[in-house]
Amino acid sequence: MARIRKILSSYSLIGLIRYLRIRLMGKELLVTGSCRCCGNCCRKINLQGAQGWLRSVKDFKEVVADYPEYERFQIIGKDDQGYLQLSCSWLDAAGLCRDHENRFSLCKNFPDKTLHFCGGALPSGCGYRISEVRPFSRYLADEVKGQRKK
Ligand code: SF4
Ligand code: SF4
Numbered sequence: 001m002a003r004i005r006k007i008l009s010s011y012s013l014i015g016l017i018r019y020l021r022i023r024l025m026g027k028e029l030l031v032t033g034s035c036r037c038c039g040n041c042c043r044k045i046n047l048q049g050a051q052g053w054l055r056s057v058k059d060f061k062e063v064v065a066d067y068p069e070y071e072r073f074q075i076i077g078k079d080d081q082g083y084l085q086l087s088c089s090w091l092d093a094a095g096l097c098r099d100h101e102n103r104f105s106l107c108k109n110f111p112d113k114t115l116h117f118c119g120g121a122l123p124s125g126c127g128y129r130i131s132e133v134r135p136f137s138r139y140l141a142d143e144v145k146g147q148r149k150k
Helices: 002-010 013-024 057-066 068-072 136-149
Strands: 028-033 073-078 084-088 128-133
Touching: 013 128, 057 068, 057 073, 057 084, 068 073
Parallel strands: none
Antiparallel strands: 028 128, 073 084
């Protein structure tokens, strides 16, 4: 039961469909590209709390109570999935982080693959790409199998 609750809080409906599709097709996620420093990922942020992706002001307040440093985020609305979207007050007018050295790990790790499973998409203009690909190990296994048949 706890496992089911964890899955439901980690995936939106679209995200769950993506997850199942990847599992069924034996694929994995691959992140490619590089940052163009456009700052768009700091303007529309989905945040995850202990109970999953934040959906309400109450959810956000609970996170800030535990992590006061998250006060820098401001709610700007909701996305198509019904998840809160936030912007960061640490972004300066030039679109750069005011404290790049001390930014959160969620900022350093962007784009995290979990974004794909909350049904989200990369911000427009982002230099990264998240793709569903067949793992190299499967190509290798096919090649070995083909060699054995010869
Ligand atoms: S802390 Fe910096 S990198 Fe992280 S969201 Fe805010 S402006 Fe962006
Ligand atoms: S949206 Fe993508 S390219 Fe723009 S700052 Fe964020 S990671 Fe870099």
